[in-house]
Amino acid sequence: MALAQAPLPPLSGGRLVLATIAVALATFMNVLDTSIANVAIPTISGNLGVSVDQGTWVITVFAAANAVSIPLTGWLTQRIGEIRLFVGAIVLFTLTSWLCGIAPTLPVLLVARVVQGAVAGPLIPLSQAILLGSYPKEKSSSALALWGMTATVGPIAGPTLGGWITDNYNWSWIFYINIPVGVFAATVTWMMYRKRETPTRRTPIDIVGLGLLIVWVGSLQVMLDKGRDLDWFNSPVIVALGITALISFAFFLVWELTEEDPIVDLRLFAQRNFLGGTVAISVAYGVFFGNLVLLPQWMQEYLGYRALDAGLVTAPLGVFAVLLSPVIGRVLKSWDARAVATLSFVGFAGVFYMRTNYVISIDTWHLVLPTLLQGIPMALFFVPLTSIILSGQPPQRLAAAAGVSNFARVFCGAVGTSIAGNEWNNRTVLHHVRLTEQASIDNPGFNHQIDLTRSLLHLNVDSARALFDYTVNTQAAMMGLNDIFYISSIIYVLIIPLIWITRPTKGGGGAAAAGAH
Structure with a gap:
């Protein structure tokens, strides 16, 4: 079946509102699960009779499976169709959430988390493509703003919600809460979009590329997550994982760039906007997420905060991010997306520089203030950079472009977390x-x-x-953490030129937004 199709009209009125809520909830459910289990690991480990080090595999296997499946979104969309793939992913994510909750042993829980991470991969890139296709061209920036709001709030709400559920209920409920959300999102999305399915074609399966992707991403993810526990390259296990990741990645690059139907379309990086936008958003997100993990960890280990209290201190990050996201959607109609993204990076640099003055006797207000202010650059972050990345993409390549860029962002988030934790330890x-x-x-x-x-x-x-x-x-x-804050502020300033190698973009996605519907 050919990929060409007549442009579909945008949704309107109540159908658009209901469809947006459903798609946004599916995105929120996914990003929430990237962080909600973090604070519950000690409790899960104790209940299942394993050590905390063994319990951290609950996070590791989800991240590895998720990282592998995200860049497959473009290929899967061609084979299955955008709507069927999105709804199917929601249903399977909901089912595996239930399986995680009832898991009686760690091995069973890990298997369920692997499947959960794998089926979650297409949710974020497809949500971007579906929302862009649902809104008129002139409101495409508003669509990206709504997506950015859910993508921002999820990781922030995760530790707070996870800590509250773990303290007051059974840890299984951090997974059970996905069930009503998933059922609603899948049902409404299918009702609203089943007649807006994208064309499919039976592209060949790039078995070699898929195998290499699984090997290098999986081995690198495990190396990053377990490197600190195993003393990095003093461990033969870490050395073996590093060599495996390096060799398989080299073969992966060569194979995918020469394959006629690659599992991951690396040729997207030949486009200036995709390259500059993806590298900028990935590095920035890696620095942001690494610090987001360190801050509550420091509060719990050295300031005596409970998991719930540490989560509440980080929660104000979402205040301005939520309030300003709709405004940013309107601003992007007339502003250059590169200028908005630059303001975001300058804001991040300023907030992290504020934190370099932390002391061990710091009170809660001085912890909350920079976190609250950080919501402003967060609101300016996702929307303009996503707009730059997707600008100029034809409709049939939107899912692939969103998949590859999100893979790079999520992967850099894992790398950033590992580097931040390791450097904090070294500076300490x-x-x-x-x-x-x-x-x-x-x-x-x-x-x-x-x-x-x-x-x-x-x-x-x-x-x-x-x-x-x-x-x-x-x-x-404390001094080591201040060093990390200082380095983070410098990195945000240094990556600003990446934004300006791209072409001017207005209107939340330019040609991408126009072609999406």
Whole structure:
């Protein structure tokens, strides 16, 4: 069947509102699951009788399967059809969420999470394409703004919601909450869109490309997630995974660039807007997500915050992101998307620079303020960059372009998390060494400080030294985290030129938006 078809008219009125809600909820359900399980890992591990290190595989296998399946969206859309694939993915995601919730053992839970991550892959790129096709050309930026709102709020709400559910109910409910959302989203989406199915054609299956993709993404994802626990390249397991990922990635590049019907269309990177926009959004998201993981972790480990409290401190990030997203949709009709994205990166740099002044005695308000302000650049982030990436794409390549760009973004999110965690650990060790250079029993000044602590707090020698060590550890971790914030602010400034290698874009997707319907 040929891919060419007459442009479909946009939806309107109540049908458009209901369809937008359904598609947005499917996106929210997916992005929520990327972070909601993080705070529940200790509880899940304890209930299933495994160590926390083993429990972290619940996150690792989902991320690996999801990363592999996202770039397959374009090929699957050609074979199955955009609407059938999207609704089928929602149904399977809902079913696997139920299987995760009833899992009696860790192996069963891991199998369910692998399938859940795999079927979740097409949801985000297809939601972009479907929303663009539902709105008139002049409102395409509003469609992207609504998508950006759900993509922003999900990772932010995850830790808070996960912490609250884990503290007040059984951990299984972090998966069960997907069931009513999924049933509603699948039902309404099918009702609204079943007559708007895209044409299909039976393209050959790129078995070699698919196999190489699974090997290099899977091995690299596991290496990144487990590298810190296994002491990185001092571990033969990590070395083997690194070599496997490198070799299979090299073969993957050569194969996909020469294959007539590749499983992942790497030729998209030959387009200036796709290249600049994808690299910019991926690096920026990697820095953002890495910091989003570190901040609540630091609050729990060193400030004594509960999981729920740490989640609540990060929750204000969504306030301005939600309030401003509709405004950004209107602004993009007349503003150059590159200028809006630049304002976003400058805002991120400013917020992270504010955080470089954190101290161990910081109060909750000074933790919340930068997080609240960060919602402003977040609102300016997804919409203009997605507009740049999808500009000029013909309708039949929208799903493929959205799939590849989202794969790069999600993959960089995993890389950013790993790098941020590892560098925080390295900087903490460095500062700890510097802070304890004079901490020797042969140093009269050190002994005087210990004696003073003993007399003030009525402690014995061992307790006074333990208190000193705890104070140094806390201070070193704070200084290390400030270093990460400072480096993050610099990175956002350095990647601004990537935005300006692209061509001017207005109207939320340009030709992509026009061709989408």
